[in-house]
Amino acid sequence: xxxxxxxxxxxxxxxxxxxxxxxxxxxxxxxxxxxxxxxxxxxxxxxxxxxxxxxxxxxxxxxxxxxxxxxxxxxxxxxxxxxxxxxxxxxxxxxxxxxxxxxxxxxxxxxxxxxxxxxxxxxxxxxxxxxxxxxxxxxxxxxxxxxxxxxxxxxxxxxxxxxxxxxxxxxxxxxxxxxxxxxxxxxxxxxxxxxxxxxxxxxxxxxxxxxxxxxxxxxxxxxxxxxxxxxxxxxxxxxxxxxxxxxxxxxxxxxxxxxxxxxxxxxxxxxxxxxxxxxxxxxxxxxxxxxxxxxxxxxxxxxxxxxxxxxxxxxxxxxxxxxxxxxxxxxxxxxxxxxxxxxxxxxxxxxxxxxxxxxxxxxxxxxxxxxxxxxxxxxxxxxxxxxxxxxxxxxxxxxxxxxxxxxxxxxxxxxxxxxxxxxxxxxxxxxxxxxxxxxxxxxxxxxxxxxxxxxxxxxxxxxxxxxxxxxxxxxxxxxxxxxxxxxx
Ligand code: AMP
Ligand code: MG
Numbered sequence: 001x002x003x004x005x006x007x008x009x010x011x012x013x014x015x016x017x018x019x020x021x022x023x024x025x026x027x028x029x030x031x032x033x034x035x036x037x038x039x040x041x042x043x044x045x046x047x048x049x050x051x052x053x054x055x056x057x058x059x060x061x062x063x064x065x066x067x068x069x070x071x072x073x074x075x076x077x078x079x080x081x082x083x084x085x086x087x088x089x090x091x092x093x094x095x096x097x098x099x100x101x102x103x104x105x106x107x108x109x110x111x112x113x114x115x116x117x118x119x120x121x122x123x124x125x126x127x128x129x130x131x132x133x134x135x136x137x138x139x140x141x142x143x144x145x146x147x148x149x150x151x152x153x154x155x156x157x158x159x160x161x162x163x164x165x166x167x168x169x170x171x172x173x174x175x176x177x178x179x180x181x182x183x184x185x186x187x188x189x190x191x192x193x194x195x196x197x198x199x200x201x202x203x204x205x206x207x208x209x210x211x212x213x214x215x216x217x218x219x220x221x222x223x224x225x226x227x228x229x230x231x232x233x234x235x236x237x238x239x240x241x242x243x244x245x246x247x248x249x250x251x252x253x254x255x256x257x258x259x260x261x262x263x264x265x266x267x268x269x270x271x272x273x274x275x276x277x278x279x280x281x282x283x284x285x286x287x288x289x290x291x292x293x294x295x296x297x298x299x300x301x302x303x304x305x306x307x308x309x310x311x312x313x314x315x316x317x318x319x320x321x322x323x324x325x326x327x328x329x330x331x332x333x334x335x336x337x338x339x340x341x342x343x344x345x346x347x348x349x350x351x352x353x354x355x356x357x358x359x360x361x362x363x364x365x366x367x368x369x370x371x372x373x374x375x376x377x378x379x380x381x382x383x384x385x386x387x388x389x390x391x392x393x394x395x396x397x398x399x400x401x402x403x404x405x406x407x408x409x410x411x412x413x414x415x416x417x418x419x420x421x422x423x424x425x426x427x428x429x430x431x432x433x434x435x436x437x438x439x440x441x442x443x444x445x446x447x448x449x450x451x452x453x454x455x456x457x458x459x460x461x462x463x464x465x466x467x468x469x470x471x472x473x474x475x476x477x478x479x480x481x482x483x484x485x486x487x488x
Contacts, residue, residue, distance in 0.1 A: 006053040007062075011071035011099035012108070015181075018206060019199050022191070023075040028065025028096050029117025029127065031172070033161025036060045037131070037448065038138060040155050043178065047155070048104040063158045063176050065096070065116045072099040072111075076119035080193055081186030081253025082303055084287060090186060090253050091121025094129060097182060108210070110181050111155070115174040128164045131157070131173035132443045135451065136435060137264040138175065143430040143458040144261055149239045150232075151261040152179040171443065180260055183207055185304045186253030192307035204311060211258050222311040226326050230301055232259030234330055237297040238337035241290070242345065243429060244270035244373040248280040248484060250288050250296045252303050266484035269429045271474055273366040273373040279432075279484040294338075298330045344424040345377050347407050347417040358399075358406060365395050372474055377425040378464075381418065426461035427468045430454070432482040433475035 015023065036055060044054055053059050061067035068074060076092035083090075096119065098111045114137075115129025138154035145151050160172035191203045208216060208225055215224035236259050240247065247254070248266035256262040266280035275291025283289070288296060305323035313319035342359045343351070366376055371390050379388045380403070390396040407417055438451035457471050475482070 006050060007059060007069065008047070008049040009069040009071055010048060010102045011069070011073070012102050013071075013073040013075075013099045014108070014206070014210070015077070015097060015100065015110075016073045016075055019202060021078065021194065021199065022187075022203065023077050023097075024091075024120045025074070026076040026092075026096050026119045027068060027074050028113050028174075030066045031064050031160035031162055031174070033159075034060050034064030034066060035159045035161065036063065037135070037157045037159055037173070037442070038451075040138075040142070040153070043153055043155050046103060046105075047101055047109065047178070060158060062098075063113070063156045064160060064174060065113050069098070074098055076121055077182055077187065078121065078190055079184055079186040079253055080190040081184070081251050082189075082300075083251045083253070084283075084285075087189070089121075089190070092119055092182075093122040093125050094119070094127040095177075101178075110177075110179045112177045112179065112182060113174050114177050115160075115172065126164060128160075128162075128172050129174065130164055130166060130170040131159055132170065132439045133265075134173040134175040135439055135442055137177075139435055139438065139451065139455060139458070140264050140267060140430050141261070142455065143461070144245070146459050146461050147239075147243055147426060147429075149243070149245070149261060150236055150259050152177050152256070154178070179256065179262065180258035181207075181210060181256070182262070183210075183257045184253050184262070185255045185257065185300055185307075186251070188257070188304055188307035189252060192310070197310050200307075201311060204308065207257055220312070222308055223322060223326070226305055226308055226312070226323065229257055229259070229304060230326060230330050231333060233297050233301055234333040235259065235337050236261065237294050238334055238341055240293060241338055242341040242424075243426060244273070244290070246270060246277060246279060246288070246290050247293065248278075248283065248288055249486060250293065250300065252300045255297075255300050255304075257304075265486050268432050268482060268484050269374075271372050271374075271431065272370045273363060273376070274370075275367070279482055281483045281485050294331070294334050297334065298327065301330055302327050341424070344420055346380070346403065347421045349410055349412055349417070349420065352406070352409075354406070358403060361399055362403075365390065365393070365399060369393055369396070374426060374429050375472060375474075377421075378427060378472065381421040381425045382464075422464060423462050427464040428457050428461050428471040430458055431471065431475065433479040434471055436479075 062069050074096045076096050078091045080089050095112050095114045096116050100108045101111050118127035134157045138157055141151050141154050155176040155178050157175050162172045163169045164172045191200045212228045215221050218224040254263040268279040270277045277290045278286045305327055309319045312322050379385050385391050438454045441447040441450040457468050
């Protein structure tokens with residue numbers, strides 16, 4: 001048995017104390033030959049875990065699901081969700097929540113094994129995951145964290161020593177995911193859908209205690225919850241837009257109530273600015289295109305509000321009215337967050353009415369001339385406009401004059417303005433061709449060095465160091481268009 005004192009496991013499993021209908025007790029299915037591929041050393045430390053015992057056979061056995069650490073209470077969570085607009089019963093079909101680690105700061109964090117075998121919610125699936133996609137989640141979620149975007153984290157990836165069958169035979173792997181919780185909009189839809197108001201109330205109260213304890217004494221805490229969740233999602237999606245992140249599968253089961261980005265399936269970062277950008281091979285209608293993400297956020301929040309209706313007010317009509325009032329504020333809140341972030345990207349500190357149109361005009365020019373999103377803002381930061389495809393474009397030259405005039409109307413020194421831009425415009429994002437290159441080396445050749453080097457560049461995206469320069473290049477035409485896949 002893994003000694004808790006050695007490793008630092010410190011579980012308290014509040015989710016397992018919810019009514020039984022919210023989960024199924026489920027141990028992970030043991031695997032043949034676990035091998036630790038990557039461990040997030042910094043994250044392990046913040047969780048209060050000790051590196052040596054974590055990396056020995058006993059520690060790795062936990063990441064593989066072969067050993068249950070003392071105090072864990074593995075379970076698969078039940079949830080539902082709208083997938084591409086269609087309502088379905090889902091649940092953890094290939095994951096188990098090991099338990100909630102109480103970390104040294106006192107924070108409670110979910111530790112989940114993803115790819116850990118079948119559960120009662122697996123439907124036809126094998127409950128497993130492949131190495132490539134699990135490493136991809138590791139890279140992109142850690143990049144998001146470094147970009148300052150709320151997200152689930154990745155603690156470790158192990159291979160299982162077993163093959164899994166997809167379009168080809170692939171090495172199986174398990175990701176240990178760390179999250180504020182795995183409660184989703186879809187969990188609320190599940191709770192409401194059962195039609196048991198008392199259980200719905202127990203679950204919603206649980207969520208409030210866990211994520212929004214500050215609203216506990218509000219006059220209508222359920223209405224406050226709706227407001228809080230709207231605020232956090234508006235903030236989150238604005239942050240995605242500002243770095244060009246495309247989630248790819250914004251189904252309601254993939255929207256976390258904590259406001260963290262969750263479920264790195266077909267996600268990818270946009271290179272050339274185009275609101276219609278879609279990477280996911282199954283998103284044929286462009287429902288989750290870059291430019292649609294803010295609207296889909298609102299659509300999902302409306303589904304969230306619906307699931308709260310029985311608690312908002314005893315009079316159904318009144319409840320609907322209250323929910324609609326809140327939902328109607330979402331787009332404004334989103335827009336304010338976006339503009340605030342865009343001002344920072346443009347080095348604007350005070351507010352002027354024309355800032356919105358200034359930003360929009362730049363985006364229009366970027367779209368027309370197929371400019372790279374990240375590199376355009378980098379070029380503005382370092383005043384190297386000639387480095388981009390926009391150098392010499394008359395509309396852009398005119399826009400730069402207008403922008404310089406706007407920025408110049410401020411009291412702040414040009415050094416302070418540049419500093420602001422540098423900390424809001426990343427040098428590196430996980431560009432698809434570089435991620436693919438790292439995954440190919442790791443999966444096909446067992447060479448982890450390419451991924452480690454990439455992770456290092458992504459760990460401090462605002463450094464603008466010379467080592468990062470190579471990660472700023474665009475993919476070759478042969479590497480486009482890039483496609484991502486679900487159900488990996
Ligand atoms: P996702 O697209 O990752 O959000 O997954 C949607 C649903 O499908 C969730 O309920 C997953 O647990 C389930 N799922 C995905 N892949 C598998 C698999 N290989 N085996 C069983 N269930 C899966
Ligand atoms: Mg999901």
